[in-house]
Amino acid sequence: xxxxxxxxxxxxxxxxxxxxxxxxxxxxxxxxxxxxxxxxxxxxxxxxxxxxxxxxxxxxxxxxxxxxxxxxxxxxxxxxxxxxxxxxxxxxxxxxxxxxxxxxxxxxxxxxxxxxxxxxxxxxxxxxxxxxxxxxxxxxxxxxxxxxxxxxxxxxxxxxxxxxxxxxxxxxxxxxxxxxxxxxxxxxxxxxxxxxxxxxxxxxxxxxxxxxxxxxxxxxxxxxxxxxxxxxxxxxxxxxxxxxxxxxxxxxxxxxxxxxxxxxxxxxxxxxxxxxxxxxxxxxxxxxxxxxxxxxxxxxxxxxxxxxxxxxxxxxxxxxxxxxxxxxxxxxxxxxxxxxxxxxxxxxxxxxxxxxxxxxxxxxxxxxxxxxxxxxxxxxxxxxxxxxxxxxxxxxxxxxxxxxxxxxxxxxxxxxxxxxxxxxxxxxxxxxxxxxxxxxxxxxxxxxxxxxxxxxxxxxxxxxxxxxxxxxxxxxxxxxxxxxxxxxxxxxxxxxxxxxxxxxxxxxxxxxxxxxxxxxxxxxxxxxxxxxxxxxxxxxxxxxxxxxxxxxxxxxxxxxxxxxxxxxxxxxxxxxxxxxxxxxxxxxxxxxxxxxxxxxxxxxxxxxxxxxxxxxxxxxxxxxxxxxxxxxxxxxxxxxxxxxxxxxxxxxxxxxxxxxxxxxxxxxxxxxxxxxxxxxxxxxxxxxxxxxxxxxxxxxxxxxxxxxxxxxxxxxxxxxxxxxxxxxxxxxxxxxxxxxxxxxxxxxxxxxxxxxxxxxxxxxxxxxxxxxxxxxxxxxxxxxxxxxxxxxxxxxxxxxxxxxxxxxxxxxxxxxxxxxxxxxxxxxxxxxxxxxxxxxxxxxxxxxxxxxxxxxxxxxxxxxxxxxxxxxxxxxxxxxxxxxxxxxxxxxxxxxxxxxxxxxxxxxxxxxxxxxxxxxxxxxxxxxxxxxxxxxxxxxxxxxxxxxxxxxxxxxxxxxxxxxxxxxxxxxxxxxxxxxxxxxxxxxxxxxx
Numbered sequence: 001x002x003x004x005x006x007x008x009x010x011x012x013x014x015x016x017x018x019x020x021x022x023x024x025x026x027x028x029x030x031x032x033x034x035x036x037x038x039x040x041x042x043x044x045x046x047x048x049x050x051x052x053x054x055x056x057x058x059x060x061x062x063x064x065x066x067x068x069x070x071x072x073x074x075x076x077x078x079x080x081x082x083x084x085x086x087x088x089x090x091x092x093x094x095x096x097x098x099x100x101x102x103x104x105x106x107x108x109x110x111x112x113x114x115x116x117x118x119x120x121x122x123x124x125x126x127x128x129x130x131x132x133x134x135x136x137x138x139x140x141x142x143x144x145x146x147x148x149x150x151x152x153x154x155x156x157x158x159x160x161x162x163x164x165x166x167x168x169x170x171x172x173x174x175x176x177x178x179x180x181x182x183x184x185x186x187x188x189x190x191x192x193x194x195x196x197x198x199x200x201x202x203x204x205x206x207x208x209x210x211x212x213x214x215x216x217x218x219x220x221x222x223x224x225x226x227x228x229x230x231x232x233x234x235x236x237x238x239x240x241x242x243x244x245x246x247x248x249x250x251x252x253x254x255x256x257x258x259x260x261x262x263x264x265x266x267x268x269x270x271x272x273x274x275x276x277x278x279x280x281x282x283x284x285x286x287x288x289x290x291x292x293x294x295x296x297x298x299x300x301x302x303x304x305x306x307x308x309x310x311x312x313x314x315x316x317x318x319x320x321x322x323x324x325x326x327x328x329x330x331x332x333x334x335x336x337x338x339x340x341x342x343x344x345x346x347x348x349x350x351x352x353x354x355x356x357x358x359x360x361x362x363x364x365x366x367x368x369x370x371x372x373x374x375x376x377x378x379x380x381x382x383x384x385x386x387x388x389x390x391x392x393x394x395x396x397x398x399x400x401x402x403x404x405x406x407x408x409x410x411x412x413x414x415x416x417x418x419x420x421x422x423x424x425x426x427x428x429x430x431x432x433x434x435x436x437x438x439x440x441x442x443x444x445x446x447x448x449x450x451x452x453x454x455x456x457x458x459x460x461x462x463x464x465x466x467x468x469x470x471x472x473x474x475x476x477x478x479x480x481x482x483x484x485x486x487x488x489x490x491x492x493x494x495x496x497x498x499x500x501x502x503x504x505x506x507x508x509x510x511x512x513x514x515x516x517x518x519x520x521x522x523x524x525x526x527x528x529x530x531x532x533x534x535x536x537x538x539x540x541x542x543x544x545x546x547x548x549x550x551x552x553x554x555x556x557x558x559x560x561x562x563x564x565x566x567x568x569x570x571x572x573x574x575x576x577x578x579x580x581x582x583x584x585x586x587x588x589x590x591x592x593x594x595x596x597x598x599x600x601x602x603x604x605x606x607x608x609x610x611x612x613x614x615x616x617x618x619x620x621x622x623x624x625x626x627x628x629x630x631x632x633x634x635x636x637x638x639x640x641x642x643x644x645x646x647x648x649x650x651x652x653x654x655x656x657x658x659x660x661x662x663x664x665x666x667x668x669x670x671x672x673x674x675x676x677x678x679x680x681x682x683x684x685x686x687x688x689x690x691x692x693x694x695x696x697x698x699x700x701x702x703x704x705x706x707x708x709x710x711x712x713x714x715x716x717x718x719x720x721x722x723x724x725x726x727x728x729x730x731x732x733x734x735x736x737x738x739x740x741x742x743x744x745x746x747x748x749x750x751x752x753x754x755x756x757x758x759x760x761x762x763x764x765x766x767x768x769x770x771x772x773x774x775x776x777x778x779x780x781x782x783x784x785x786x787x788x789x790x791x792x793x794x795x796x797x798x799x800x801x802x803x804x805x806x807x808x809x810x811x812x813x814x815x816x817x818x819x820x821x822x823x824x825x826x827x828x829x830x831x832x833x834x835x836x837x838x839x840x841x842x843x844x845x846x847x848x849x850x851x852x853x854x855x856x857x858x859x860x861x862x863x864x865x866x867x868x869x870x871x872x873x874x875x876x877x878x879x880x881x882x883x884x885x886x887x888x889x890x891x892x893x894x895x896x897x898x899x900x901x902x903x904x905x906x907x908x909x910x911x912x913x914x915x916x917x918x919x920x921x922x923x924x925x926x927x928x929x930x931x932x933x934x935x936x937x938x939x940x941x942x943x944x945x946x947x948x949x950x951x952x953x954x955x956x957x958x959x960x961x962x963x964x965x966x967x968x969x970x971x972x973x974x975x976x977x978x979x980x981x982x983x984x985x986x987x988x989x990x991x992x993x
Contacts, residue, residue, distance in 0.1 A: 020253050021276065022093075022112035025102050029066070032102065038112055043086030055082035055090060065097055069108060074099040076292055083112075092116040094276075113276055122381075141378075142248035143385075145235060148198075150175050150191050153243065157497050162228075162250055164220040180217040180225050187216065198241050213354060215251070215338045226252045229338060229354065231382075247382060254356065254371060255336075278353075278372035281362050282310050285326075288367060297374055298345040315342035315350060325357050329368060334359045343372070352376045402487075405494065405504045410434045410451055413502065422487070422509060424479030440476040440484065447475060454491055455500045467493040474510070486510050537612075537631035541569045542624060544585060556633055558605035574601035574609050584616060588627055593618040602631070610635055661736075661755035664745050665693045671745060680736075680757045682729035698725035698733065709751065712742055723758075734759040845883055852876045859906040863970060864991055867940075868900040874909055881913070888922040894933040902934075903991040905966050909942060912986050915959045916944040919984075939975075939987040946982050963988065 016023050022038025024031055024046065034046040042053060054062050058081050065077055076098045083091040096111040142159030146152060151172040155163075163178050176184040213229040220226075228248050235243040254277070278294030280287055290305040298305075298313060305313075314322050318341045325337055337357040342350050353372050360369040402419030406412055412430045420428060423438045436447040450473055457468040469492045477485045491505030531538055537553030539546055549564050557564075557572060573581045577600045584596060595617040601609045611634040619628050655662050661677030663670055673688045681688065681696060694702055701724040708722055722738045736755050743752040831849060835842045855873040859865055871893065878891050891913065913930060922928035930944045960977050967974055973989040 018256065022110075022114070024110040024112065025100070025107050026110060027102070027105065027107040029062075032107060041085065041091060041112070041114055042083065053083050053085075055084055058082050065108070069099065074106075081112075090116075092119050142250075144175070144246060144248060146175055146244045147172075148195055148241075148243055150188065159248055162248060163218065164222060178218055180219050183216040190214075202240075204240055213249075213338060213340055215336075218248075226250060227255050233386075245386075247378075251356075254373075278374070280305075280310070280370040280372065281360070281367050282370065283362070283365065283367040285310060288362065294372055297351060297372070298343060299349070300346050304346070313343050313345075315344055318342050325368075329359070340375075352379055401506045401508055403504075403506050404435070405502060406435055406451070407502045408455070408500065410436065410448070410503075419507070422485065422507070423477055424481060424483075438477055440478055443475040446473070451491075451503060454503055455493055458493060458495065458500065465495050465498045467495055470505075475507075486514050534630075537633070539564075539569070539629050539631070540621065540626050541629060542626045544568050544570055547621075547626060553631060556604075556610070556631065557602060563605075572602055574603050577601050588618065588625075593625075599634075600631075611638060658754075661757070663688075663693070663753050663755065664743070664750050665753060666745055666748060666750035668692055668694065671750065677755060680728075680734070680755065681726065687729075696726050698727065701725060708740070712740060712751070713749065726755075735762050841883065845880065848876050848879050852880065856907065862906055864903040865906045866900065867895065867902050867904060867990070870904055870906065870909060871895065871900065873907075874913075877910055877913075881917075885917070885922060885928075887924045887927065889917070889928050889930070891930045892932065894931070896934075899934050899990075902938075904940060904988060905963065905970070908963050908988050909940075911959045911963060912942040912988075916942075916984065918959075919949055920944065920947045921949050922947065934990065935987070937987075938990050938992065940990055942986040942988065944984050946979065946984055960986075 017035050019035060019037055022041050023033075023035045024038055025033040031046045039045050046053070052059070061079050061081060065079065068077065076096060079095050079097070081093050081095050083093055085091055092115050094113045094115050096113075098109045099106050100109040101107075102109075142162045143154075143156040144152060144159055145154040152175050153172065176188050179187055213231050215227060215229055217225050218228045227250075229251050230246060230248055232244055232246040234241045235245045275291060275293055278297050279289070279291045280294060281289035287305050287308065287310055290300075290302050292302065294300075295302050295305060300308065300313075311319065311322060321339050321341050325339065328335075328337060339355050339357070341353055341355050343353050344350055351374050354375050355373075356371040358369050358371075359366055361367075362369075402422050403414075403416045404412060404419050405414040411432055412428070412435055415423075415428055415430075420426070436444040436451075439447060450470070454470045457470055458465050459468055460466075469490070472488045472490050474486060474488050477487055479485065486509075487507045488510050489505060489507040491503050493500050494502040494504050532550045532552075534550060534552055537556045538548075538550045539553055540548040546564050546567065546569055549561055554561055554564065559567075570578060570581050570585075580598065581600065584598075587596070595615060597613070597615050600612055600614045602612055603609055613632040613634055615630045615632075617628050618625060620626075655674050658674060658676055661680045662672075662674045663677055664672040670688050670691050670693050673685055675685075678685055678688065688696075694705070697705060705722070705724060722740070724736060724738060725733050726736050727733055735758055737758050739754040739756075741752045743750055745752075831842060831845055852873065855876070859869070859873075874891075874893070881889055881891075909932065916928060916930055920928050926947060928944060928947060930942065932943075933941050935941055963975055967989065972991065975986065975988045977987075978985045
C-alpha cells in the first residue's frame with residue numbers, strides 16, 4: 001500500500017509540476033510550494049525569494065481571503081488578481097483558492113491562471129478591428145488558409161510555432177505533410193470528398209457551414225507527433241468558395257490531464273475542482289460527479305447537477321450527438337470522442353462547448369468522463385476576425401480610389417474594382433505579371449527602384465517594426481486598348497511578424513489635374529494682361545538686369561521698355577537708397593528666398609524722386625531664379641497723409657476750443673478729455689486720464705448709463721441725449737447732458753461723448769417753474785395734491801418692485817454658489833489621495849479637474865446653458881468619478897443630437913449624480929447605475945438604482961432644494977424627485993430653443 005501511495009503521489013506531483021496553470025501553497029502569507037509554471041510566469045522562484053507579488057491595488061483581496069480563512073471559511077474562492085513579475089510586468093490572473101492539509105497543518109492551495117494575453121487581445125480587438133493578417137498573428141492559436149488543392153497559402157506565427165515550422169510559404173507546401181501517416185490519408189480523403197461536393201454545386205455554398213472540430217495527430221518537422229483539434233470553414237471570393245480557413249488547437253495538455261485524471265480520481269480531485277475546463281462523470285444517464293467550473297458555466301450548483309439528467313442540459317438540436325456517444329459506449333467503443341455540443345444553463349443561456357469523452361474507472365465501475373471547454377468566446381473571436389476581413393474588402397471595393405496590394409516580388413495580390421477599371425481589366429486576372437508591366441516602359445525602372453526603396457522605409461516603435469509611408473510618385477498607366485492615364489501613387493510596406501511581405505497603397509487618376517495644368521498654361525497670356533494693367537509697377541530682375549517691366553512701371557519713371565532693358569536696376573534707385581538695394585541683391589545671391597518689404601526712393605527719367613513701397617519675392621521663370629518686384633507709388637499716399645494731418649489739427653483745435661466738455665471712453669476708462677471738460681470737473685487732464693468713467697458719476701445713474709452704453713454698442717437706434725449727475729473734484733454734484741456716439745479709437749470701439757453742464761440752466765428753470773407754480777397754486781392746489789400723491793404711490797411701487805427683484809437675484813446668486821464648494825471639496829479629497837498613491841494619475845486627474853472647475857467658474861453666473869455644453873462638462877466630470885470609483889459606477893447617457901440645443905440650469909446633472917453617490921452604496925459586484933435620457937414630457941430624467949447607504953446622518957436635501965429653488969427663480973416648471981422600491985427618479989424640465 002505504501003508503494004502504491006508513493007506511486008500515486010509521484011504521479012500527482014508530476015501532474016502539478018506540468019500543469020498549464022500556476023500552483024502555489026501558502027500559509028500566513030508565506031509561499032511553501034510553487035510549481036515551475038508560476039515561477040516561470042513571475043521570472044523567479046517564489047519559495048527562495050519571498051516577496052509581495054500582488055499589485056498594490058489588489059492586496060486588499062489577498063487580505064480579505066486570508067481573513068476568511070482565519071475565520072474558518074474553507075470554501076473555494078475565485079478572484080481576479082494582478083501579479084507583478086520580476087521584470088516589473090503586470091500579470092492579470094484568475095485565481096482559485098481552496099484549503100488543503102499540507103505538512104501537518106492547513107494551508108491555502110492557489111491555482112493561478114494567467115489571462116493577461118487573453119485580456120490584452122480582447123481589448124485590442126475592441127479598440128480597432130485591424131486587418132485580418134495582423135489580428136491572426138496575435139492569436140495564441142494556429143490559424144491557417146488552404147487553397148482548394150489542400151496547399152497552405154497562409155499560416156500564422158502560432159501555427160508555425162506549433163509545427164516548429166520556420167520556412168516561407170513560397171513553395172505552397174501540402175497540408176497533408178503536417179499530419180501522421182494514417183491521418184494524412186484521412187485528411188486527403190475528407191478534403192477530396194468536400195471538393196467533389198462543392199464542385200457539384202459549382203463552388204457556390206448556400207450558407208456558412210458550422211465549423212465542427214476534428215481530432216487528428218499532427219507531426220512536426222522533427223518527426224514528433226501531438227494531438228490537435230482542427231476547425232474548418234470556407235473562404236469566399238466573388239460569392240464562390242475559393243479555399244478553406246480554420247484554426248488549430250494543440251490539445252496535448254488536455255490529453256495529459258485526461259490520462260492523469262483516469263489514473264487517480266480522488267488524489268487529483270483538488271486539481272479537477274479548480275480546472276479551467278468543466279468536468280462531468282456520468283454513468284447510465286446519471287451525473288455522478290461535477291466540478292465547480294461546469295456548475296458556474298451552467299449556473300447550477302453541484303447538488304442541482306447531481307439531481308439533473310444529462311440530457312436536460314444538452315440543447316435539443318444536439319441530442320443526436322449525445323445519443324451517438326451513448327451508442328458508441330454501449331458497443332464497447334472506448335476510444336476518446338471529441339464533439340461540439342451546445343449546453344443549456346439554468347437560466348436558458350446557451351454555451352457552445354468542445355467535449356472530450358473518455359472512459360475511466362470510477363467507484364468500482366466504468367463511467368463516462370467528460371472534459372468540457374466553453375468555446376463561445378473563441379468562436380465569437382473567430383467570427384469577428386472573419387467579419388473584420390470581410391469589412392476590409394467591402395470598404396476597399398466601395399472606395400472611389402484604386403486600392404492595391406503587391407507581394408515582395410511586385411506581383412499584384414489584390415486590387416479593387418476601381419483599380420481594375422483604371423488599368424483596363426474586367427477581373428483580377430494578373431497572370432503573375434509584375435505591377436510595373438501595366439505602366440509605360442519609361443516608368444518601369446523608376447517603379448522597380450521605388451518599390452525596393454519602399455521596402456526599406458521602416459522604423460522601430462516600442463520594439464515593433466512599423467512602415468513609413470512613401471512620398472507620392474507620378475507614373476503613366478498603359479491600358480490594353482492603348483490609352484494612357486497619368487496617375488499618382490501613394491504606397492507603404494506590408495509588415496507581418498516583423499518581416500516586410502509586400503506593399504499596399506492607392507493610385508489616383510490625375511488626368512483632370514493634368515488638363516487643368518494645360519489650361520493654366522494657356523491662360524498665362526490672360527494673366528500677363530492683368531500684370532500689364534496693374535495699378536502697381538512690376539519688374540522682374542536677375543543679377544541687376546531688368547528682364548521685364550509692365551506699363552505702369554514705365555509710366556511711373558517716364559522710360560520706355562526698351563530704355564529700361566539697357567539700364568541696370570540699381571541705376572533707377574536714388575543715391576541714398578543704393579546701398580540698401582545692393583544688400584537686397586546680395587541676399588538673393590546667397591539663396592535667401594523670403595519676401596522682403598521696404599521703402600525706396602526711385603529716380604525718374606526727368607531726375608525727380610518718388611517714394612515707393614517695394615515688395616520683393618523669388619520665383620522660377622524659364623528655368624532660372626528671378627526677383628519679382630512690385631512697386632507701389634506713395635506720392636498720392638503721402639499727399640493724403642498730409643491732408644489727414646491738417647484735418648486732424650483742425651479737428652483737435654475745434655475740440656480744444658469747444659464750449660462743451662468732450663471725452664473718449666474705452667473699456668470703461670477715460671482715454672481723452674478736452675480742456676472744457678477739465679474745467680467743468682475741476683480736474684487736470686492727468687487726473688482724469690485712464691480713470692474709470694463711472695467714478696465721476698452719481699451711483700444712482702450707473703445702471704442706466706450701463707444700459708444706455710450696451711444698447712448703443714449693439715447698434716440700436718434711439719435718442720443719444722441722456723441727463724445725469726456728475727461729482728466734481730470739490731465733491732459738488734452737478735447736472736449734465738450727455739450726447740454719445742460710437743466711434744473708433746486706436747483701432748477699437750470707443751464712446752465719443754459730448755458733455756454739457758446744465759446746472760445753472762436747471763437752476764434758472766427751477767426758479768421759473770417755482771414762480772409759475774406760485775401763480776397757479778391757488779387754482780390747482782387740489783389737482784397738485786392728487787398728482788403728488790399719485791406720483792409718490794408710483795415711486796413707492798417702483799421702488800418695491802426693484803427691491804423684490806434685487807432680493808430674488810441675491811437668492812439666486814446664493815443658490816448657485818452652493819455648487820462650487822461642495823464639488824471642489826470632493827475633488828480635492830480624491831486628488832490628495834492620488835498624489836500619494838499614483839502621481840502620474842494624479843497629474844491627469846488635476847488636468848481634468850482644472851477643465852471641470854473652469855467650466856464651473858465660466859457658467860456659474862449663467863441662468864441657463866444648452867445641453868451640449870452641460871454634457872461636454874459632464875464627460876470630464878465622469879472621468880474624475882471613474883478614477884474615484886473604479887468599476888463601481890456606470891453613467892449611461894442617451895440623448896439625441898437634435899435635443900442637445902435644449903437648455904437647462906448649469907450643474908444640475910452634476911448635483912444629481914453627486915446626490916446619488918452620496919446616498920447609495922456601490923461596489924464592483926453591485927455598481928451604482930445612473931441613466932440619463934429625455935422623456936415625452938420634455939423632462940430630463942436622471943435615474944439611479946436604489947442601494948441606500950445605511951447612514952446615521954439625516955439628509956438635509958440641500959442639493960435637491962437648490963435645483964428646485966433655482967427653477968422657481970426662473971418662473972419655470974418645478975422639477976420633481978421621487979423614490980420607488982428600486983430607483984430614485986429625478987425629472988428636470990428642459991427649456992426648448
